[in-house]
Structures are given as structure tokens and as C-alpha cells.
Amino acid sequence: MHSSLVRVQNVFGFFTTVAFTVAAVIALSTFIHPQSPSASVQLRNVQIVRGRPHYYSYKKEEYAHIKFDLDTDLNSLFNWNTKQVFLYLKAIYPSTKAGQPASEAIIWDAILASDSAPWHQNHYNHPVPKSKSKPKSKKSAKDKKAESPYPPGEIHLTNQRPKYQITDITGKLQNRTDVVLELGWNVQPWVGALVWTNKKTYGAWEGLQGGVSSSFDFPEVGKKMKDLETEKGKEGHRLEVGGEHPVRKGGRA
Ligand SMILES: *[C@@H]1O[C@H](CO)[C@@H](O)[C@H](O)[C@H]1NC(C)=O
Numbered sequence: 001m002h003s004s005l006v007r008v009q010n011v012f013g014f015f016t017t018v019a020f021t022v023a024a025v026i027a028l029s030t031f032i033h034p035q036s037p038s039a040s041v042q043l044r045n046v047q048i049v050r051g052r053p054h055y056y057s058y059k060k061e062e063y064a065h066i067k068f069d070l071d072t073d074l075n076s077l078f079n080w081n082t083k084q085v086f087l088y089l090k091a092i093y094p095s096t097k098a099g100q101p102a103s104e105a106i107i108w109d110a111i112l113a114s115d116s117a118p119w120h121q122n123h124y125n126h127p128v129p130k131s132k133s134k135p136k137s138k139k140s141a142k143d144k145k146a147e148s149p150y151p152p153g154e155i156h157l158t159n160q161r162p163k164y165q166i167t168d169i170t171g172k173l174q175n176r177t178d179v180v181l182e183l184g185w186n187v188q189p190w191v192g193a194l195v196w197t198n199k200k201t202y203g204a205w206e207g208l209q210g211g212v213s214s215s216f217d218f219p220e221v222g223k224k225m226k227d228l229e230t231e232k233g234k235e236g237h238r239l240e241v242g243g244e245h246p247v248r249k250g251g252r253a
Helices: 004-032 141-147
Strands: 038-051 063-071 082-093 103-113 153-160 179-188 238-239 246-248
Touching: 038 153, 038 179, 063 103, 082 246, 141 238
Parallel strands: none
Antiparallel strands: 038 063, 063 153, 082 103, 082 179, 238 246
16 A cells, blocks of 8 residues: 555656646637737739649649738737647639538648747748848848748738649639639647637627628639749758659759
């Protein structure tokens, strides 16, 4: 009954109970942190091109290249328990077959890290607006986090290129009507459950204001334009879309 093993078991059992209780209290306490996220999304330009959207595409198909403006104030999503927010912009368009749900495809995304999260190469680095840019200095990648011109939940992008060019399962995208761009997120806490975009108000958490563009139509297939680059991101070291090897910005592959 009073062997050392029993003592160790009791102490460990007590420790796990305390740790679990503290974690649960932290996770639940975030519900009293008020949230009032807001965002505005606008279409800038959309082109439909027939071709190979990635170098490994084995067939030609129609793909959409969508440029947009995005302004967000998601700072209130960052509370004491927020590690990072995965933010994404979807294009949503009705299916060609009646009765089937609308198609959704992500055209751009970003991992917004809270100030308490340790630096990671895949974290989003907001581009510095031209008016604010300072003379370039050599800094290590770790200092770059501090260079972000805005708090973590704030984004101001103008004429932003997509990260992903989207295709449809039918291979055809031209002349689709009623397309919208919609912002969504997933809040990833230090402890507790992942929380997806909420549009309704729950207690202190207000739903997202805005975040959906006005509806637009895809044009007919156009010629491949010069300016059809995708955004590789300012993240220090990320996989190129469809690439098998990581590409370092401004460096050799
Ligand atoms: C798309 O719309 C254009 C302009 O209205 C029309 O000329 C073209 O035939 C349409 N293409 C298809 C595949 O419906």
C-alpha cells in the first residue's frame, strides 16, 4: 500500500489532474475575450486561361487567375491562448449540375503567427507598403518577424496575386456566374479546440463582419497574359506550389 511505486503513481496522477484542469481553464477562459473580426474583400481582376496550371499538369484545362484586394482586422482573434491563425481566401461558384453544392477553392492563404509563437519559416510576412519601406539592411530571418508593418491580425493587400490558380473538376471554368471570394480562418490555440470562422455572435464573440466580395462572373477564355505569376509568399522558405523542392526567396533553388 505504501510502496514507493504507489507514491510515484499518486504524485503523477495528481500532476496530470492539475495540468489538465489548468489547460481546460485556459481553453475555456478565451470565451470571455471579446472578438470583433472584420474584413473586406474585393475582386481586382480575373482571367481564365486554357493551359497547364502547373508544370506537372498532364492535360490542358481552363484555370482562373484571380487578383484581389484584402483588408482585415482580425487582431481580436489573438488572445492569450492563440498560437496562430490559418487564414484563407476561397473562390466559391455554383456547380454546373443542379442540386449539387457550390464548388470552393482556395486561392490564397497565410499563417498569421501570434507574438508569443516562436519564429517559423512558414509564418506570413506582410509585405511592407512602399511608403513605409526603409532602406534595406542585412538582417537574419529571425529579425524579419519584427519588420512586419502591422499587428498580426491586420492585413492590407492591394492587387494581390493569388497563390493558387484554380481549376474545376469539369475542366471548364469560363462564363461561370455568381462567383464570390470569401475569407475564412482557423484559430489554432495553445491548448483547446480549433475554432473555424464564425459568422454569428456567441456571447463576447461577434461574428465576422464582411469578408465576402460582391459577386462577379468569370470571363471567357483569354490569351495567356504575361502577368500571371502566382504569389510565392514572403515566407522565408516555402514549397513552391506544386514544386518538389523548396525555393528560397531571392536565392537559388
Ligand atoms: C462565353 O461568353 C462569351 C461572351 O458572352 C461567348 O461569346 C462565348 O461563346 C461563351 N462561351 C461558352 C463556352 O459558353
